[in-house]
Amino acid sequence: MAKKKHKGDEIDLGMADGQRKAIADGLARLLADTYTLYLKTHNFHWNVTGPQFNSLHLMFETQYTELALAVDLIAERIRALGEPAPGSYSAFATLSTIKEADGVPKADEMVRILAEDQLAVVRTARAVFPLADAAHDEPTADLLTQRMQVHEKTAWMLRANLG
Template identity: 75%
Template sequence: MNINLGIQDESRAQIAAGLSRLLADTYTLYLKTHNFHWNVTGPMFNTLHLMFETQYTELALATDLIAERIRALGHVAPGSYSQFAALSSIPEETGVPTATDMIRQLLEGQEQVVRTARSLFPLVEGVHDEPTADLLTQRIQMHEKTAWMLRSMLG
């Protein structure tokens, strides 16, 4: 079926590809945050356990918003571990780091998602894709705030 949103097919494909990278980063960060929620130990256990739960819940909701925007642009959203692994710029963690290292890794992940989202702005602004620009702005605001909170825990 032909899609006529006022954005050329090639531009929609490029935006969808960028959003797929953002989705992969977001999902990878979600999985890492959930893992750390389950496995954190130490004197900050309760604080971090609850904080990580808040963060992974927000990330889970964000994956849906990003995937739905990809679909609205007429493209298929990636949804498998192998696709996310190939697209994500966030390294997975298979061990159980210390609580401080968990915070540091999540901070790095939050900042990486900001960079991934920010990299799409020239393209979406160039084709006047305001809905995607709005989504990116909201994601950047949330990740910058979360990064600030994690950074504050590191002193």
């Protein structure tokens, strides 16, 4: 049975529907990674202990706050492409490359884990970039560039804490 079309279902952004869908699917993976990293960073913010408590507690807060803003930008770009944005734990678990932490790691392990996860988000964004580039989707390319820049810098700052 054919899907019934409604007025407004067709979006002409100057790219093929298949390109739009592929980009939105890639952004859904980026959204899932970003939200999962947000949750993990917030968890570590709550549970960090030790001599670096104050500096890590504040650093993690800055990071999860930035991630909370990012998930909205990514989800809104998916919607602008005419696709639904995933928004459930089960959808994120299926789409994300970021794994949940087991238990409560020591502070240095939290930093190491988050640095690795920041780079995983960079790789997810970088994988979507050729799709956006091929479709001449500059708004998505700009979003991806900004996300890669933030995550690369954050990974560097986390690694610097490890010495």
